Amino acid sequence: MSNMTSNEPIEPEPSAPLPAASTERQRAFRLVVGIACLLALLAVWQVLTSFVAYTDDAYVTTNFVTIAPQVTGVIVSVNVANDQEVRRGDLLAVIDKVPFQLVVDQRKAAVQEAAVNHKLVNDELKAAQDRLAAATAALQQASGDQKQVALTAADMVSAQQREQVAAREAVDKASQSVVNQDAVAAQAKAALALAEWQLSQTEIHTPADGTVNNLSVSVGDTASAGKALVGIVDAAGWRIVANYKENYIRSLKPGKAAWVWLDTHPWRLYRARIEGVSRGISRGPNQDGILPYVAPTTDWIRLGRRFPVTLKLADPPSDLTLYMGSDASTLIFP
Structure with a gap:
């Protein structure tokens, strides 16, 4: 009987299923490898971050002068x-300037009036002092004459004494007027100075x-x-503020070198130095605002506390234009 070739396809024999124990070992091996990789990555990250302090939570700022x-x-x-x-x-x-100039003119007139009145009261004081001097001399003369003439001269002495008392009272009154006028003159001069200062502030x-x-x-x-x-926007106060995690700041010291990436000038690193590390932050956003507040969350993920570190560019190019509020990234080798 002759051999005939069949056109029917030859089905492969089904392979025998792997034993259940072998499958479990493969799964366990893959799990161990995955955990080992994660641990290795964590170890590499810890080693790397102990030599490199990096953050992209940084921005450019300067002083904003509000006039x-x-x-x-x-x-x-x-x-x-x-x-x-x-x-x-x-x-x-x-x-x-017009309203302020009018006030200045008014204050100048008041100063001039005070000067005139001051001269008048000084003249009155001088006259009162002259009368007191004359009364005192007359009393001394009458007292000397009383010793040489009869006792009837006592009436003359008494009259001279009354005149001296009146002259002294006139001197006291004139002196008080001078003091009062001094105060009026000083007040007028102060009002003029204030008016002139206000006029200067119109520019x-x-x-x-x-x-x-x-x-x-x-x-x-x-x-x-x-x-x-x-x-x-102040041209002299440019700086970079970088918010670093708590575990970084212990090794960040003023004067340490840093590198800055500016989003406004990408693909270039600029040398910088640490100017200072903040010694305190606010724990909440609703405090008085004197302490800086750095939000501890981003995209609903809670982060570790971060502290502002101030950097200053070292010898920036003369054509470098900085923009207040722009983003930056910083790199420091602790």
């Missing part, structure tokens, strides 16, 4: 534009180099004393 006028009045000119760079002493705005000058920020004042607006009118 408020010292007097209330209508603004008659605004001498700067928004985002304009200014130098210390530059004129920012002018308040209407608002910038107290620091910087950039005008968010200018919203216009001619015709009313400037109120003590109310912020213009804000200046």
Whole structure:
């Protein structure tokens, strides 16, 4: 009988199932390997963070100078534009001077009047002192004559004594008038000085180099004393504030070198140095605001407490422009 080739496919024989004990061993092996990898990563992370202190919770800041006028009045000119760079002493705005000049003129007239009255009371005092001197001399003369003539001269002495008493009272009264007028003159001079100072405050000058920020004042607006009118981003106080976890700060000391990544100028690291480490933070956001508050949560995840560390760029490039409030990242090798 001849051999014939069949076209039917040949099914592979089914493999024998692995024993249950072998499957459990594989699962246990994979679990052990996974735990070992996690422990290794944790160990590497602990070693790495003991040599490198990194945070991306950092930002650029500087002093923000809030300029408020010292007097209330209508603004008659605004001498700067928004985002304009200014130098210390530059004129920012002018308040209407007329009302303040009128007060100065009034105070000058009061000072002049006080000076005239002061001269009058001084003249009265001088005259009263002359009368007292004359009465005293007359009394001394009458007393000497009484010793040489009859006792009837006693009436003359008594009259001279009364005249001396009256002259002394006149001197005391004139002296008190001089004291009072001195006070009036001093008050008039102080009022004039205040009026002149208020007049000088109608010109608002910038107290620091910087950039005008968010200018919203216009001619015709009313400037109120003590109310912020213009804000200046200080050009001299630039720094980086980096919030570091508690376990880092013990090894961060002033003067230690650091590296800064600026989000406004990416792909470059800038050298910096630690200026200081905050010695205290607020535990809650609703306190007086004097202590810094760093939120301990992010995306519903609670983090460890973080403390602000202040960094200062070392020899920044002259063309580097910093922006208050921009993000940064910092790297320090403890």
